[in-house]
Amino acid sequence: MASKAWMRLSQPEELGRWIATQKWDLLALGASALVPVLLISQLDALELALAFLVVFVGLPVAVLTFLRTDWGLAALTFIIYTNATDVAVEHGAPSPTKLYGIMLLTALTLRLIGGERPVGAIKPALFTLIYMLFILASLAYSDHFRDAQEYVINNIREGMICILIILISRTAASFRLVVWALIFAAGFLTSMNFLQFITGAYWFNFAGFAKAEYDELGKELGDYRISGPLTDPNFYALILIPIVPLCFDRVLNEPIRLLRPVAAVVLGFVLLAISLTYSRGALVGLLGIAGLVLLRVRLSPKALVSGLILVVGLAAIAPSAYIARVNDLIATVSGEKSQSDTSAADVSVDGRKAEMLVALRMFADNPLQGVGAGNYAFNFQNYSQDLHLMNRGEDRNAHSLYLQIAAERGLIGLASFGTLLWLMAKSLRQARQGFDQAGVKDCATLTVAFGLGVFGFLVSSLFLHESYPKYFWIFMGIALSLPQAAQSELDRFGERSLSVRLFP
Structure with missing residues (x-):
């Protein structure tokens, strides 16, 4: 009896009806649960x-x-x-x-x-494991073996998240649950940023979940930049980018009507939080999503109108300092800004140029296998001095995921990473087709939204290195698990099988 009840509640429609009928009882239960703690x-x-x-x-x-x-x-x-x-x-x-x-x-x-x-999970899980073994093997020829051990081990340990997702998430219901977990997690974090914004109390970091520091954003212009539970605002903006298309899709297509306003509120919080990070790379990622939508996705009139409202709203809530910071970047890159107008923001741009040039030089010196995973930072200052670049006075990172991989793992690393991205794209495409064939339009649109979010994440990673690999592995694990979820829906409706092969 209990197992049948759980099976019914695992379906989103049944769960929505149950919550709607029991909402006051659930509210009373939640309130009563606070009493013993408050005592x-x-x-x-x-x-x-x-x-x-x-x-x-x-x-x-x-x-x-x-x-x-x-x-x-x-x-x-x-x-x-x-x-x-x-x-x-x-x-x-x-x-x-x-x-x-x-x-x-x-x-x-x-x-x-x-x-x-876990039918269908073995091949993507095995390929992920092989990819991580390539990372581990790069330690064998690195000059800073001991220094890079922690980075490599952390990367591999967090890569196991991807394999765990592939082995567990094998149904459409699992896919929806994980997506909503991401949305609720983003809502949890950005709601605290919203409170900081309306009160101005950026000094209160909510036990470490909402960090913020004052930063010089341009000439005679400064403000607090939020970084959430991370240590850098740019990385916080990076992990929020995939949530934008997920929330947008849930506002339009979520079958549980009670959850649509939740997605709308989280979407507003996330966009506000991204603007408060003042991350220019995040803006590039969002523009990349918008460009891909216009090129590849057929939008309904409802979606177009909603998108226009979203763009106008985003422009309205963007802080003036953010707009000035973006203009600063455009002027610096185009060369329109004179030397006398140089600000801390411009120094940051010049520094990133230097870090990317060092990565290219490392790759040129070690084109096949690179300098070893996690070794870029420890080689940075020597290369920087040899190239007579800006003296940063400390070990720095490549500030580009792809240049970091090229410098540390060479052509072998780029090829393995490119194969992993290709498999992810193929999984997303075949999963969307499978959901369409099974008539599960909700999951088909959600797959498209998830793919757009990952694309924005990868675009923004052009300007950020791999400092928090766990987020990449979460998104990769979800993507590689989707063909199994689509196949489970096809099996339910007796449709033809959906196969995902590593190689054609």
Whole structure:
């Protein structure tokens, strides 16, 4: 009886009806759950919040993980996206990603022992593993073996997230759950940025989930730049980019009507947060998404009108300092700005040019295999001095994902990374076709939106290196798991099979 109830609630339409009929009971339950926590007056605010999360969120989710691993995967996605592990460790708490990841892996292992088989997941999981082994192998010839070990091991450990997603997310319902986990996680983070914006209290960082620092954005122009739970505002903007098309699609196509206004609110929060990062690379990523939409996606009149409203709204909420910062970049790159007008923002642009030139020189000196994964920063100053470039006085990164791969892993690394991106694009295309054939239009449009978001992420990565690989691996894992989800829908309707091969 209980298992049948869970099966019904796993369907989005059934879940929506249940929430609609039980909303007041759920609200009363949630309010009553706060009472015992509020009575514990001897705890400080952080301990109180942790106690609430453990007792009233962690334990129910832990139980749910063993009942439904796809719900557990959605919870893990939320934890990883919000960077809750780094925040927890900073406060002396154990890593929730490790604890929850082990629990989820245990639940998956028990299901595999029980007879479940991840049909269609082996090939993409195996290719991902091979790609990570290429990264590990590059340590063998690096000059800074010990210094780069931590970077490589972290990259591989976080790459296991991708494999975990491929093995667990095998249905359309799982896909939807993970997407909504991303949307809710972005909403959780950006709602705090919204509160900072309307109150001006950027000094209050919400226990580390909403960091902000004052920065010189241009000549005689400065403001606070938010970085969320990360350490750099540019990377925070980068991880918010994929959420924009996901929210836009859910506003238009979400079958659970109650969730459409949620997506709309999160969309507004995310766009505001991106503007408060003052990231020019994020603007390029959003323009890349808009360009691809106009070229490749057939938009309905409703979507066109909504898009125009979104663009106007984005222009309206953009801080004047952001517009000035973008104009600064255009003038600097075009050479229209005189030397006397140089600002800190221009120095940043010149510095990035130098870092990219160093990456090209490293690649030219080591075209086949590069200098080794994680070794760019440790070779930067020597190359910078040899090329007589701006003296940054410290180890720097390449500020471009693709130039970083070229410099550190050479043609071998570029070829393996390009193959991984090709497989991702092929998976997205075939998944969309599969959902269309099965008549699951909701997931078909969601797949397109997800692909647009990843494209924007990759475009913006032209100007940012691989500092937080876990986000790339989350998006890659979702993409590579989608053909399985589409195949499960085709099987339900008795359609022809959908095959995804690594090579034709």
